[in-house]
Amino acid sequence: MIxxxxxYNSTTPVAxxxxxxxxxxxxxxxxxxxxxxxxxxxPAQAIKKARRRLAxxxxxxxxxxxxxxxxxxxxxxxVFRSVFDLSQKEHRKILVSSVEHSSVLQVCAELEKKxxxxxxxxxxxxxxxxxxxxxxxxxxxxxxxxxxMANNETGICFDIQRAAEIARNRNVLLHVDAVQVVGKLPxxxxxxxxxxxxxxxxxxxxxxxxxxxxVRQNVxxxxxxxxxxxERGRRAGTENVAGIVGLGAAAELARKDLETKMPEIESxxxxxxxxxxxxxxxxxxxxxxxxxxxxxxxxxxxxxxxxTLMYSLDKQGISVSGxxxxxxxxxxxxxxxxxxxxxxxxxxxxxxxSFGRYTTKESVQQLxxxxxxxxxxxxxxxxxxx
Numbered sequence: 001m002i003x004x005x006x007x008y009n010s011t012t013p014v015a016x017x018x019x020x021x022x023x024x025x026x027x028x029x030x031x032x033x034x035x036x037x038x039x040x041x042x043p044a045q046a047i048k049k050a051r052r053r054l055a056x057x058x059x060x061x062x063x064x065x066x067x068x069x070x071x072x073x074x075x076x077x078x079v080f081r082s083v084f085d086l087s088q089k090e091h092r093k094i095l096v097s098s099v100e101h102s103s104v105l106q107v108c109a110e111l112e113k114k115x116x117x118x119x120x121x122x123x124x125x126x127x128x129x130x131x132x133x134x135x136x137x138x139x140x141x142x143x144x145x146x147x148x149m150a151n152n153e154t155g156i157c158f159d160i161q162r163a164a165e166i167a168r169n170r171n172v173l174l175h176v177d178a179v180q181v182v183g184k185l186p187x188x189x190x191x192x193x194x195x196x197x198x199x200x201x202x203x204x205x206x207x208x209x210x211x212x213x214x215v216r217q218n219v220x221x222x223x224x225x226x227x228x229x230x231e232r233g234r235r236a237g238t239e240n241v242a243g244i245v246g247l248g249a250a251a252e253l254a255r256k257d258l259e260t261k262m263p264e265i266e267s268x269x270x271x272x273x274x275x276x277x278x279x280x281x282x283x284x285x286x287x288x289x290x291x292x293x294x295x296x297x298x299x300x301x302x303x304x305x306x307x308t309l310m311y312s313l314d315k316q317g318i319s320v321s322g323x324x325x326x327x328x329x330x331x332x333x334x335x336x337x338x339x340x341x342x343x344x345x346x347x348x349x350x351x352x353x354s355f356g357r358y359t360t361k362e363s364v365q366q367l368x369x370x371x372x373x374x375x376x377x378x379x380x381x382x383x384x385x386x
Contacts, residue, residue: 002358003358003359003360003362003363004317004318004319004363004366004367005319005356005358005359006318006319006320006353006354006355006359006367007319007320007321007352007354008295008354008355008356008359009152009153009155009180009203009295009296009321009352009354010321010354011202011203011208012202012203012204012205012206012356012357013205013358014202014205014206014207014246015205015206015249015250015253015357017249017253018205018206018207018246018249018250018253019246021245021246021248021249022207022242022243022245022246022249025043025046025241025242025245026242029042029043029046029241030043031043032238033046033047033238033239033241034228034229034230034238043239043241046241046244046245046248047068047239047241047244047245048063049245049248050068050244050245050247050248050249050251051063051064051066051068051244051248052248053248053249053251053252053255054066054212054247054248054251056251056255057182057183057187057251057252057254057255058182058187058188058189058197058214059186059187059188059189059190060189060190060214061189061190061191061216061217062217064217064232065189065214065215065216065217066212066213066214067212067213067214067215067231067232067234067235068210068211068212068231068235068239068240068244068247069210069211069212069213069235070209070210070211070240071200071202071208071209071210071211072101072103072177072179072198072199072200072203072211073103073200073211074211075198075199075200075211075212075213076101076103076104076107076146076175076177076198077103077107077224078213078223078224078235079144079146079175079196079198079213080094080104080107080108080111080144080146080175081107081222081224082220082221082222082223082224083143083144083173084111084114084116085222085224086220086221086222087143090140090141091141091142091143092115092116092117092141092143093116093117093118093119093139093141093142093143094108094111094116094117094118094119094142094143094144094145094146095119095121095134095137095138095142095144095145095146096108096118096119096120096121096145096146096147097120097121097123097129097147097148097158098120098121098122098123098335098339099123099127099148099151099153099335099336099339099340100120100146100147100148100177101148101152101177101179103177104146104148104177105120105335108120117141119137121133121134121137122339123339123340124340125340125341126156126287126289126290126340127151127154127156127286127287127290127340128156128158128290129147129158129159129163131162134163134166135166138166138170138172142170142172143172143173144172144173144174144175145163145166145167145172145173145174145175146174146175146176146177147160147163147174147175147176147177148176148177148178148179148180149176149177149178149180149181149187150178150180150181150184150185150292150293150296151180151336152179152180153298153334153336153337153352154286154287154292154296154298154336154337154340154352155180155287155292155293155295155296155297155298155354156286156287156290156291156292157181157185157290157291157292157293160176160192160194161192161193164192164193164194165193167193167195168193173195173196173219174193174194174195174196175194175195175196175197175198176194176196176197176198177197177198178197178198178199179198179199179200179203179211180203180293180296181293182199182203182204182254183203183204183205183250183251183254183257183258184204184258184262184293184294184295185258185262185293185294186258189214189216194214194216195215195216195219196213196214196215196216196219196221197213197214198211198212198213198214199211199212199213199214201243201246201247201250204250204251204253204254205250205253205254205357206243206246206247206249206250206251207242207243207246207247209240209243210240210243210244210246210247211247212247215234221234223235223236225237257357261357262294262295263294265294265295265355265356265357265359266294266295268355268359268360268361268364269294269295269296269297269353269355271361271364272297272353272355272364272367272368273285273288273297273299275368276299276368276371279368279372280301280371280372280375280376282301282302282303283299283300283301283302284299284300284302285297285298285299286298286299286300286337286340286350295354295355295356296352296353296354296355297352297353297354297355298337298350298351298352298353299350299351299353300342300346300349300350301349301350301351301375302349303349303378303379304349304375304378304379305348305349305378306322306348306349306350306351307322307348308378309351309374309375309378310322310351312374312378313370313371313374316370316374318366318367318370320351320352320353321351321352321354322334322350322351322352333347333348334347334350337350353367
C-alpha cells in the first residue's frame with residue numbers, strides 16, 4: 001500500500017532506521033533526562049546526540065541553537081509569541097507572504113486583534129514573491145519577517161537568501177518556515193542571516209509529535225512554555241526523549257538522502273509530469289519553470305473537480321491530496337492557488353502529488369495509468385462511484 005502513497009508532504013512513514021533508534025527509549029532507557037541518577041543519563045546523552053545530528057544537517061553554528069518542540073506549528077507559534085512578548089510598543093508590524101501555512105497566518109490573525117499590523121505580501125502567478133511590494137512594505141515599526149522556504153502545496157521556493165539580505169540591511173528579525181524543505185534540499189544556517197527556522201520530524205521520516213526551532217545565538221527569545229529549565233530554559237516540560245531520538249536519527253538519514261535518494265525522487269517527479277503532459281490534455285503544472293522542492297507536483301486538471309478526483313483515486317488505492325493536510329475538510333479553494341491568481345474553479349480542480357523515498361518507478365507508472373483513465377471518464381461524463 002505504501003507504494004501507492006503520493007502524499008509525502010502531508011506526512012511520511014517512519015523509517016525503519018528511525019524506529020530502531022527510538023525503541024530503547026520507551027522501556028530500557030525510560031529515565032527522565034533531567035534526573036541526576038543513572039537512568040536519566042542515557043536519555044540526556046541521547047538528546048544531546050540528536051541535537052548534534054540536527055545541527056549538522058542544518059549546518060548550524062552551534063548545536064545549542066537547536067530547541068526541540070512538539071511540531072512545526074509549535075515552532076512557528078513560539079517565534080511569534082516571543083516577538084510579541086519582547087517587542088517594543090512601537091515595533092508592532094510583521095511581514096509575511098500571502099501563501100504561508102495556516103500556523104503562521106492564523107497566529108498573525110490573532111496578533112492583529114491585539115493591535116499588531118500584519119502585511120501579507122502578494123505573490124506573482126508563478127508563485128514568486130512580489131519583491132517590489134515586499135521592500136516597500138518596510139517601515140520603522142517592522143519587527144519580524146516570516147517566510148516559508150518552500151510552499152507546502154506547490155513546492156515553489158522563495159529566495160530566502162534575498163530576504164535575509166534585506167532583513168540584515170533593515171535590522172529586522174527573519175523567521176523561516178522550513179517544514180517542507182528539511183531533508184529535501186540542503187540548508188546552511190551558519191552565516192545565513194536567518195534568526196529562526198522551524199521544522200517537523202514527521203515530514204522527513206521521523207515520528208509525529210516532535211519538531212525543532214533553530215534560534216540563532218544571541219537572538220532574544222522568550223519561551224511560551226513556563227515551568228522548568230528544560231531546553232536551556234527556552235521550553236519547559238519533560239522532553240519527548242524517544243521522539244527527539246527519532247528526529248535525530250531522521251536527520252542523520254536525511255543527510256545521506258540529500259545526495260542519494262533526493263535526485264532519484266526528483267527524477268520520478270519529472271518523469272511523472274512529462275508523461276502526464278503527453279497522456280492527458282488540458283493540464284497545468286504550478287511552478288513548472290520555478291525552483292521547487294524536488295518531490296512536489298501540483299497539477300490542475302481542467303474541467304475536473306479535484307476533490308471528486310481525489311476521492312476516486314483513493315477508492316482505487318492511490319493516496320493524494322488537495323493541498324495542506326491541516327486544512328483538509330475545509331471545502332474551500334486553496335488560499336495559495338487563489339493568491340497565485342487562480343479562479344475558484346481552477347483552484348478546486350487542482351491536486352497535489354508528493355513523492356518520497358519509498359516511491360518506485362512502477363508505482364508512478366500505475367499512477368499515470370489510473371489518472372489517465374479516471375480523468376478521461378470524468379471528462380466524458382461517465383459516472384464514477386466515490
